[in-house]
Amino acid sequence: MSRLNIELPGLSLKNPIMPASGCFGFGREFSQLYDLNLLGSIMIKATTKEPRFGNPTPRVAETSAGMLNAIGLQNPGLHKVMSEELPWLEQFNLPVIANVAGSKEEDYIEVAREISQAPNVHALELNISCPNVKEGGIAFGTIPEVAKNLTKRVKEVSQVPVYVKLSPNVSNIVEMAKAVEDGGADGLTMINTLLGMRIDLKTGKPVLANKSGGLSGPAIKPVAIRMIHEVSRAVSIPIIGMGGIQDASDVIEYFYAGASAVAVGTANFTDPFVCPKIIEELPLLLDQLGIGHISECRGRSWKANELFAHNRA
Amino acid sequence: MSRLNIELPGLSLKNPIMPASGCFGFGREFSQLYDLNLLGSIMIKATTKEPRFGNPTPRVAETSAGMLNAIGLQNPGLHKVMSEELPWLEQFNLPVIANVAGSKEEDYIEVAREISQAPNVHALELNISCPNVKEGGIAFGTIPEVAKNLTKRVKEVSQVPVYVKLSPNVSNIVEMAKAVEDGGADGLTMINTLLGMRIDLKTGKPVLANKSGGLSGPAIKPVAIRMIHEVSRAVSIPIIGMGGIQDASDVIEYFYAGASAVAVGTANFTDPFVCPKIIEELPLLLDQLGIGHISECRGRSWKANELFAHNRA
Amino acid sequence: MIKNEKLSVVSHKEIASRIFELTLSGELVSEMKQPGQFVHIKVSNGMDPLLRRPISICSINREMKQFTMIYRSEGRGTALLAKKESGQEVDVLGPLGNGFSEHEVKPGETAVLVGGGIGVPPLYELSRRLKKNGVHVVHILGFQTKDAVFYEEEFKRLGETYVATADGTNGTKGFVTDVLEKLEGSIDVIYSCGPTPMLKALEQKYSHKKLFLSLEERMGCGIGACFACVCHTADDPQGVSYKKVCSDGPVFRAGEVLL
């Protein structure tokens, strides 16, 4: 009897653990370290219509309990992802979540239409929140109406459920979440990185060539937990949570906040075996906490105690 | 010859280091540890019209390289601050920055009018960004028009320059900064805390009684640096920077980003002697970096190299 | 005076399940005034974890400039502390707060010291001082289970000592209050430290006695500046008057603050 399986729109997950987009490439490198079939799913690197080289280097900088990145959506482009990366991933029993990015609405739509037809792509993750792309990007992630319209148009062309990835760099995350729910999103993924910067002591210049970048890692976990806590009560679509997850306890904290599954990003760099480790630890932790199935944890931070007791009875 | 003195509206600082509001009370406790005259200034605890007890406990929670607080603006109220705390501080040669808070516009105005008349209050810090107060607060800190109007009205009654403390929990920090500059602000202080939450693994409930709280400490430094980098180029009023400062290098990083002085918050809890330590270390670090006066560092991250070289010549 | 000093580890051992006894030496010890005061400890050099950990002073040896703490390895911070070895340094801020006044009870009178779990340690220095003052001391120590019991012998050497365990595996099965109720002879003062429910039960039943309670609260600064550890005063339970556990307490007279 599994205690970790989770059903989400488009996704039948053997466990709720998956690598976050951009932190795992298309899985090739990690497949040399462990069997990718262990994972619940995989969120592949952001795919754009045309191949992109991304930003100049340095592209990463370390911060306290976090890191900044300004990769700039480097990827081989829709065509290669469809013809090489996704077919390669078919050898695994792994529902793929395809991260879709662009700088114009048309780009998103074209990528979504095509990539959602790949047999192993079971859901899209609409990346409206990449902080490292100069043109366009920002409005999609920060103006509710714009996000809603994009969601709607992508939904029209997508063959699979659409999850929208929210940016934390907004005044009102609930408003954004509701807007994309209105636009027809099947789920949310959150959070993308916070915008940050580091300056080199000796040169006086930003460490990243792109100057600012996206802050990820344990430093941002409290922000993510707070946002998921707020959003999960305000919408009725499920949330895949991410931001600083390092171990099984973090996963439970995300479920308590209101997430239905989680993604692990930066921690893959510190410990490339972190995903299978978490999957192994989770049942033991559930035992310790006296919880039968992981789904019982969902929303426990805001559900009334009684209700929760009843659910477990 | 001092290499650390800084002139700001209302503030003639012997050095640019001061404790951040809420992390130093009214100075009484720290005065038992060292001579407060060492400090550049002191930002006293938020003062409201009436005394406030604040939120239930627990009021603090630890996070990775950070902490959450939900003190809830506990303070003895305007009357006591005027009659007891500020007079007590007069024994020191210390320009005081009074942090002014409220939940209604009228409250701010009344506190600002009164407290700006205290002889040792040389500037006000308008706290439009406290994340831990349920009513009112949020709009002041996130809607540019509202912030601008409040600034304008406070300026009308204040006897001393007014600095506005910006919240980082906004989509567009530059817009907020420009709005309060338009409203007549003499300076900015930034950043206040990011909204965050931690959930207890065993109980499934938020650690803080208030549920969410403000995230401070090294974790948020990259966010603060990025915001100051953006804002300092867009406005012409000076910025007092804060967020995760722990040592002299952090101070220089803030100056490089565009700050003209800095405040130290959370680090006072880890090391109560941190402010005098930083003040002592700064000249040594300036030596190492080959910088004469600390003000030369200001904005180096965005000033053209030539311009900077010229300034130093 | 409050000092910040790196003290060196004299000895460090696990004396019960996950319970560690740590003895440190340094100048700061000469500042320690009262049993029941605490120190605020930085367990690592870096910022992980960021905050200090408050731990009570368990015994003081002024001549040797040493003091001992007893703590439970609980979360991340105390787990790291548990790794410190003899000769290494520990960053200590202290002594902090106001402890138990040993002068509330006269020679020949009886003081009952009631401790629960990791609330037991500060009572040890108190007991030593009371005993020295000629006070008749009785100890009632509550623990979860046999494996968690510590310092039973040490307390016995100072006076009558009763142990209660929640599961009955050592001493009386039940709570310290069960033992206290059955105690014979007069009681002049009760000093107590332990979990809040225990303190509440004591306050409810023994508010007519001279009763002192040591409180716990999550702390930021530990020195009274951040208002993290505030509690309502008992006479103004909804109002704005308050006490800080770190600097006004952690020991309060029963009825002074709202538990």
Place this chain on the structure above:
Amino acid sequence: MIKNEKLSVVSHKEIASRIFELTLSGELVSEMKQPGQFVHIKVSNGMDPLLRRPISICSINREMKQFTMIYRSEGRGTALLAKKESGQEVDVLGPLGNGFSEHEVKPGETAVLVGGGIGVPPLYELSRRLKKNGVHVVHILGFQTKDAVFYEEEFKRLGETYVATADGTNGTKGFVTDVLEKLEGSIDVIYSCGPTPMLKALEQKYSHKKLFLSLEERMGCGIGACFACVCHTADDPQGVSYKKVCSDGPVFRAGEVLL
């Protein structure tokens, strides 16, 4: 195969100013294939600092399952690494990347190994192998100043060795390229590792030779998954084709990628 293992410290000493030589032992050593490969090191247990640090393999002893690194204590991470003592463990991910191919030069031919500062270490294992293969090896090692010089004797034992220091306090005053220019006799291959300006200078002057360069770049994962360490290929300097320093490199043939 890439492994993640806690290796134990066999020896650790400062061999020049802020330059440390660290020997570790563990199973992972048997996976090491080439000189010029590197390992990715986690210097602390917690998350401060968060990222691993890339350090080149300096010498490999497969029989003893030991390998040696040489690094400069620079920022926070390497300063912490410098504190590790014999018997302690170091979390190592590796071996990573593609190193110097020793088969690009035939027995009897001449290979010149040009290293700058902390770029010197990976050349040591390379030199040992070349020498074993019967290659004539010449070393040109550049440092800032006398105090920063290390492994001069070790290299001398393997072949002709020239040292250059920027301030002239040891060997030739100037850059490694100054020495290289004056070198007599034929050069069949140049292998190099050091700061980018040095690599650029070599590429400019010796692109007609067989020249191999080991690059440095800020890294995230170190295994090719995060695209932090990407550089343009030389034939498409503005385009989308790329190489990853961590997994395609760190050693490239001159002219392969844009420096």
